[in-house]
Amino acid sequence: MMTVQPSPTIAITRLANELRRQGRDIIGLSQGEPDFDTPDHVKEAAKAAIDAGQTKYTDVDGTPEIKRAIVGKFARENGLSYDISQISVGTGGKQVLYNAFCATLDDGDEVIIPAPYWVSYPDMVRLAGGKPVIVACGEEDGFKLTAERLREAITPRTRWLVLNSPSNPTGAGYSAADLRALANVLLDHPHVMVMTDDMYEHIRYDGWAFSTIAAIEPRLLDRTLTCNGVSKAYAMTGWRIGYAGGPEKLIRAMATLQSQSTTNPSSISQAAAVAALTGPLDFLTERNAMFKTRRDLCLAAFNDIEGLSCRTPDGAFYLFPSCAGMIGRRRPDGRAIETDIDFATFLLEDAGVAVVPGSAFGLAPYFRISFATATDKLRSACERIEEACGKLSR
Structure with missing residues (x-):
């Protein structure tokens, strides 16, 4: 500590x-918290869940309903195909990321983190026994990791690469071409997994198009954890629901860990998130x-x-x-x-x-x-x- x-x-x-x-x-x-309110249809779904008595324990890492909603969201919006056995739901996006690190990192395993980075990444890695490998990505590169810098940073101990797009703190977004270049490097290093933090996916400007690496390079799907949540786009920071899609073996390990820490996310928040993920985005x-x-x-x-x-x-x-x-x-x-x-x-x-x-x-x-x-x-x-x-x- x-x-x-x-x-x-x-x-x-x-x-x-x-x-x-x-x-x-x-x-x-x-x-970083939107000043907008949670959409009305989401709040109504939460009230209905309370009235229906959905106030008990749920499955450890998410109800079948929310997992189906997430599977649908990934297919519809990102072109990613998952089964519900490949979905993890946690108490906020931070728990999902932390679970993944704790489930996979042995002492000394390295995690490549492009800087500037969200402040929690390095400390989550340290808490899990890993070693953050910080790669400075200056303004001259648009605050983004380049293929050359990624190649230089990978060692035999590298376990993860973390990508956040659009980024906290810079708002920089990786284009499809950017991700293709990184994917080409990763294909040469099959021991490296990819954690993509797509929390700000829907908040974008000036026609910039969002992409996620497992969709750009399907050969990376079985070693990518695609992470997201409802906090930012739906103004649901206090509801605490994050989720991810990834390899079934990893998802099972994350569920085991969560079963001995927090158990399930709030049942009411899960019902609200189903409405968010299946409802309109207008x-x-x-x-x-x-x-x-x-x-x-x-x-x-x-x-x-x-x-x-x-x-x-x-x-x-x-x-x-x-x-x-x-x-x-x-x-x-x-x-x-x-x-x-x-x-x-x-x-x-x-x-x-x-x-x-x-x-x-x-x-x-x-x-x-x-x-x-x-x-x-x-x-x-x-x-x-x-x-x-x-x-x-x-």
């Missing part, structure tokens, strides 16, 4: 809450349009601030601006901005805006904001950040 750090996003939120208790007006842009059009408006508002603001720059994301609801131009400047109190952590701390203390430093995601000097919040708050936050940056002297 001494090697594991608490989630930096939660730590920033905790500090921001402490400042709020002190009377400060803090705009929180650190947590509500996403309006929500994605709103996300795009917010994205463009913040992009324009940050790119107009001297010392900041930001790449346009393909999907998700994050921006990952570079603050390299701020390193070396001084705060009004004379303290130097030496790292992105210093810069994030300055924004919180001076501007009252909570962001997450890029070093938490394995790449500095950057910072992440979530634009999944009210537009007026985002506008105010951008104005505060601009004013605060103007106070920094060279």
Whole structure:
């Protein structure tokens, strides 16, 4: 446990809450949670499940109903063919990923994680006894892993490659061509499994097309765990339902592990997720349009601030601006901005805006904001950040 750090996003939120208790007006842009409500048809399905008495234990890793809904979703939306015996359902996407690592990693097994990465990947690997192998993927490569870097990172101890598209924290998305290039490398290394985290699949912009690697290269299907959930697209973060499709042997091992930890996910949440996965997706059009408006508002603001720059994301609801131009400047109190952590701390203390430093995601000097919040708050936050940056002297 001494090697594991608490989630930096939660730590920033905790500090921001402490400042709020002190009377400060803090705009929180650190947590990735849609401000939209769960769709009505999903809520109604949950109420109906309660009224019908669906409040008992279910199968450990998901009811037959939710597994059938997931099989249908994978076939309909991703061109992937699974049997219900190849489906795992957990209490949020994080549990599904963690179960997979615990079920497969021996001490010293390596997991390739492109950086910037979601903050939980490396620590989940460490908790399972594995070794995270961090591969820096700079802005010059669109924050994406290249085939050459993947080939260099693979060793005989490599057990997994983790891919997240669109990405948290950058919003970068792997195209079909990107995935084809990575797949060609993986075909030469049959001992390497692939974990794809597709949680932000439906949140995308500017015509960018989502792809997942097992569909691009069917020969990888039997060693790919395709992970997803209902949290982001359906605004169901609190319902805690994640799922995955993968090799039956792995799914059985994950179920055994889950049977001795949490047992089944909430029966009511599973019923709600069935409605989400089998229901309409038309509500996403309006929500994605709103996300795009917010994205463009913040992009324009940050790119107009001297010392900041930001790449346009393909999907998700994050921006990952570079603050390299701020390193070396001084705060009004004379303290130097030496790292992105210093810069994030300055924004919180001076501007009252909570962001997450890029070093938490394995790449500095950057910072992440979530634009999944009210537009007026985002506008105010951008104005505060601009004013605060103007106070920094060279």
